[in-house]
Amino acid sequence: MALIPSDPIxxxxxxxxxxxxxxxxxxxxxxxxxxxxxxxxxxxVFYDTPATLDKAERLLAEAASHGSQLVVFPEAxxxxxxxxxxxxxxxxxxxxxGKEEFRKYHASAIDVPGPEVDQLAAMAGKYKVxxxxxxxxxDGYTLYCTVLFFDPQGRFLGKHRKVMPTALERVxxxxxxxxxxxxxxxxxxxxxxxxxxxxxxPLLRTAMYAKGVEIYCAPTADxxxxxxxxxxxxxxEGGCFVLSANQFCRRKDYPPPPEYVFAGTDDDLNPxxxxxxxxxxxxxxxxxxxxxxxxxGEALISADLDLGEIVRAKFDFDVVGHYSRPExxxxxxxxxxxxxxxxxxxxxKPEGPYK
Numbered sequence: 290m291a292l293i294p295s296d297p298i299x300x301x302x303x304x305x306x307x308x309x310x311x312x313x314x315x316x317x318x319x320x321x322x323x324x325x326x327x328x329x330x331x332x333x334v335f336y337d338t339p340a341t342l343d344k345a346e347r348l349l350a351e352a353a354s355h356g357s358q359l360v361v362f363p364e365a366x367x368x369x370x371x372x373x374x375x376x377x378x379x380x381x382x383x384x385x386x387g388k389e390e391f392r393k394y395h396a397s398a399i400d401v402p403g404p405e406v407d408q409l410a411a412m413a414g415k416y417k418v419x420x421x422x423x424x425x426x427x428d429g430y431t432l433y434c435t436v437l438f439f440d441p442q443g444r445f446l447g448k449h450r451k452v453m454p455t456a457l458e459r460v461x462x463x464x465x466x467x468x469x470x471x472x473x474x475x476x477x478x479x480x481x482x483x484x485x486x487x488x489x490x491p492l493l494r495t496a497m498y499a500k501g502v503e504i505y506c507a508p509t510a511d512x513x514x515x516x517x518x519x520x521x522x523x524x525x526e527g528g529c530f531v532l533s534a535n536q537f538c539r540r541k542d543y544p545p546p547p548e549y550v551f552a553g554t555d556d557d558l559n560p561x562x563x564x565x566x567x568x569x570x571x572x573x574x575x576x577x578x579x580x581x582x583x584x585x586g587e588a589l590i591s592a593d594l595d596l597g598e599i600v601r602a603k604f605d606f607d608v609v610g611h612y613s614r615p616e617x618x619x620x621x622x623x624x625x626x627x628x629x630x631x632x633x634x635x636x637x638k639p640e641g642p643y644k
Contacts, residue, residue, distance in 0.1 A: 324477045326504070327357040327591040328534035330569040330583055332542040333369040335549070338397050341367050342405060345422070346412050352589050353416035358441075358477055361421040363534045363569075364484050364508040365434055367405065368398045368425025370536060371461065372510065372543075372564055373551030378460050391461060398427035406437065406445055414443020419475060421482055423508040423534075426450070431463040436482040436508060438473055447471045451484040452493060467624040472500035478530075478596060482506035488519055496622045498527050499609045503599050507533040512566040517582055524572040528602035530594050537567040537587050574602035 329348050334340040345362065352360045364370060371394060377387020399405040401424070413420040418441055426435035426448070434451040450465025470493070472481035481502040487493055488507050497505065505527060507520060512535055524531040541560035543549045551558060558564075570581035571592040579592035606612050 322596055324358050324504070324594045324596065325356050325591060326359040326361070326530070326532055326571060326594055327352040327355070327589050328361045328532050328569045328571060328581070329363065329366075329589060330535060330537050330567045331363070331366075331587040332536050332538040332565075333366055335369045335543045336393060336397050338367060338399065338405065341369075342408055345409070348589065349412050349416050349418065349420065352591070353418055355589070355591060357418060357589075357591060359419040359421070359480070359504065359532075361482075361506045361508065361532045361534045362423050363536045364423040364436075364510050365425050366423045366508075366536065367409075368432075369394070370510050370565075372538070373554065374549070375457065375552040376461060378457070394425075394461065395427060395430070395432060398425040398432050401426045401428075401435065401437065401448055402445065409437065410439050410443045410445045413439035413441060417441040419477060419480065421480070421506045421508070423484070425462075428463070432461060433465060434458070434462050434484055435465075435469075436484060436506070438471070438480065438482075440475065446473050449482050449484070451487055453487050453490065455486045466627040467496075467622055468626040470496055470500075470622070470624065472497060472502045474501075478503040478594075478599075480504045480506065482508065485509040485511055488523060492620055494523060494527065495609065495620050498529075499620075499622075502527065503529050503596070504594070505529045505531045507531055509533055509535050510565065511535070512568045512584070514568070516568055517570060517578075520570055520572050521576050521578075524574055525576045525602075525606070526608055528574045528599055528606060528608070530574060530599070531570075531572045533571075534569050535567050536565050537563075537583075538565040539563055574598045 331348060334344055349360055374390065376390055377384030409420065409422055420439040422437045424435050424437055426433040434454060436449045438446040440446055448469055449471060450469045452465040454462040472479050479501045481497050481500065483493060483497065505523060509516065520531045520533050540558045540562045546555055566584045568582040568584055569590050571579045571590065573579055575598060581590045583590050
């Protein structure tokens with residue numbers, strides 16, 4: 290491993306940014322056999338989407354300067370992960386303060402498509418990278434935890450909506466459906482994503498394996514040590530590279546109280562208290578950790594992916610190939626949009642409720 294220090298992030302905190310790169314390839318190797326990938330570990334500028342997008346571009350530029358071809362950002366990077374928030378919800382009651390908190394959170398989300406998507410696409414084109422970005426998507430008055438995909442030509446490829454929000458996330462986010470579980474076939478490999486705890490859903494993973502995912506992106510908000518076991522298992526199970534990106538946040542990265550309160554814990558926190566400790570990691574199809582996990586602060590965590598490892602891993606275990614038993618076990622994926630209302634005049638194309 291080579292540790293490559295970079296300039297601090299210029300956001301008033303001057304935290305070091307580190308690129309951790311597995312320099313296993315040499316210049317004589319076929320260029321197509323290796324892909325340099327980076328997972329970004331950094332915090333949202335909460336309630337300030339324009340500032341978050343500016344920060345994303347600085348991070349993207351830094352990753353590109355190290356030769357990264359694929360850059361993965363954390364869950365809910367644009368729009369924010371509302372850690373510690375309860376939105377004033379108890380069984381049978383919602384408070385006026387909680388409703389106002391949701392209004393502000395809704396205002397920080399982005400429309401897909403929309404101007405912020407265009408801005409992200411332009412960034413991907415400017416820095417010539419594949420970009421996988423966690424966002425909070427606003428579709429009318431419902432929010433979704435979403436991952437957006439872009440190519441180096443500055444094109445928006447598509448999106449994945451989290452199919453099952455976890456616990457209280459279900460109060461503030463809608464549910465994705467089978468129409469947004471894409472795997473994109475690109476010159477650097479087949480790229481897909483699952484978000485946080487939906488990575489623990491075996492049938493969702495199986496659907497992605499059946500689509501041939503080779504570079505499996507796992508934006509998350511889970512900083513626990515046990516998360517690493519899930520990431521290693523998926524790499525081995527799917528015979529794919531796993532790239533998990535998480536935010537690293539301190540209390541001061543969120544607005545101060547009373548504007549933003551961590552329910553039940555704010556009195557025990559100071560501005561430098563770590564709220565989310567990161568743990569971003571890159572794992573090979575054989576289960577080897579190529580870079581990370583990092584719990585030290587904001588960072589760029591990078592590795593060179595030897596795509597030949599995918600074939601070598603599949604020789605041992607191909608979960609939807611020679612190691613499957615379709616006459617015994619099979620899966621049906623309903624991959625059409627699930628719309629609450631369909632109008633006969635537009636039934637030939639999928640329409641959301643606010644289109």
